[in-house]
Amino acid sequence: MAHPLTNAQIADSLEELGDLYELDGADRHRVLAYRRAARAIRESSASVAALVGEGRARELPGIGQTLEAKIGDLLAYGEIPAAVALKQRYPAGVIALTRLPGIGPKRARALFTDLGIDSPAALRAAAAAGRLRTERGFGPKFEANVLAATAQELTGGPSRVLLPRALELGEELVAGLLDSGPPAANAQIAGSARRMVEAVGDLDLVATADDPAALADAFAALPQIEVVLQSGPAAVRARTHMGLDVDLRLARPAEHGNLLQHFTGSAQHNEALRADARARGYHVSEHGVSEEASGRLHTFAEEQGVYSLLGYRPIPPELRENRGELQAAREHGPGLPELVRERDVRGDLHCHTVASDGRAQIEEMALAAAARGYEYLAITDHSASHGFGKAVSPAQLRDQIERIHRLNSSGLGIRLLAGSEVNILPDGSLDYDDDLLGELDWVIASIHTSFRLSEQRMTERLVSAMRHPAVDAIAHPTGRLIEQRPSYALDRETLFEVAAQTGTFLEINANPLRRDLSEQDARAAAQAGVLLVVNSDAHSTEMLALLRYGIATARRGWLRAADVANTRSWEELQRMGKRGRRMPPAS
């Protein structure tokens, strides 16, 4: 095909077309259909361009005949004709208006058609001149808000923060609420942070109190709060000094379960839950579940009450993304997997010491890992050609192997594995020779250079590494950095197929900036028969605790303990991987 686009590029095009239809006043369900389709494409582990080529695009949820044809046009001609026509009527700056707070498609369209405003800059100028209030439905308050919003936008605007910062702030605020004068009976983190997503755009809290108004006042007085943006009897929205907005929702204790369920989301999960409930005569909101026939309202102090009433088994927050969890959790459905837990992990197979770019000695890492209850820890410093920080020469690595063997016989309380994080060079070869690699207990290979290879060359590079008999696992297999850098070009289906064939483990790197494989890729890999390992990639003793974020990704990818090899003993893990295939079977 003429334009081999990535899933992200196809999704962007459909989202843009949805925005254009919305500006044009299309039925909102039609617009939502474009957004749903874009999300399914973005989350697909398989190449959607390839699916379209095979005539299989309609296997994706939310893709029907029309969208399949439009994606086909996009791939064949590089553009969707309907989008080209609409873009002539609405300049790109009009869509940009809808990104400003308080401006949606209706207002953007009115501003453009009646006042000729075609960009945020033009809007700002019109607000400064007091021209906006001449339009019906707009007043001086709106002009003031525009000036404030565009000023912030010009200085970069708020961006999403990684999960650890959001959780840290959330825990501080929850503690503040619980300690505040008027008693909060309960306060907890909800929203996307509770679902353990990668990065959050704002923080959601729920609290119960017999006097909600007093609790709202106490919230506004917490030292983390910079300014209250909105305030009502049931909700407070505020900006923190960190720049992250916080929504606090308040309810009486008897409705806490309803509120927590609602406010944990995701929006897509709730939407599907409510549609399903509605078909069976229930209306679901944060205030309760009402029966259509009798009008009876069911409220619950515990969240599970909502799910039980509607006929669902418990659904862990990490799964609430409308990715099949509702169907699986139905009382007569197939059931949800028993998700892997942090305490199932028996060893960490990726960490660094002062030998390369880590901060601690081997002994310190070993003691910290033993304190976490691990049975084994692989020391995997960077290999010879790493290029930044200290590189470990072959002679230094041989010394380190000796040192680890000595430590193992000295009774540390944990088994240390002599390992390395070996660079995969652009041609797919490794930067230690095979003899040296053969002396190691554990080899994890990864890419740290030449990220811009073509999809074909990058895939071949990784395939070569996985076919190498000494390579046990691939670390951070896609190279993405959350909110900073997308994955390098890569054929994931081939990656998973070869990993399964060769018995190479794929890592879920737990560093909160990586979480690589992603949840979608991890789920697709496991379905393809790949075994995963969840590792901290710790560069200090404290960083061993980052494992929780890798476990969160594994859980969001529907993985069970059986899908994660380092929930097994070291002996068992070896048998499950490539080493097991080159050893004679145990009699």
Added chain:
DNA sequence: GCCGTTTTCGGCCCGACTGTTTTCAGTCG
């Protein structure tokens, strides 16, 4: 535009808050 325990047409989640209105539309989550 999609989809089917509502099944090829007629539905598609629900409420809070704001700023405007003169009883409510628009936006947001």
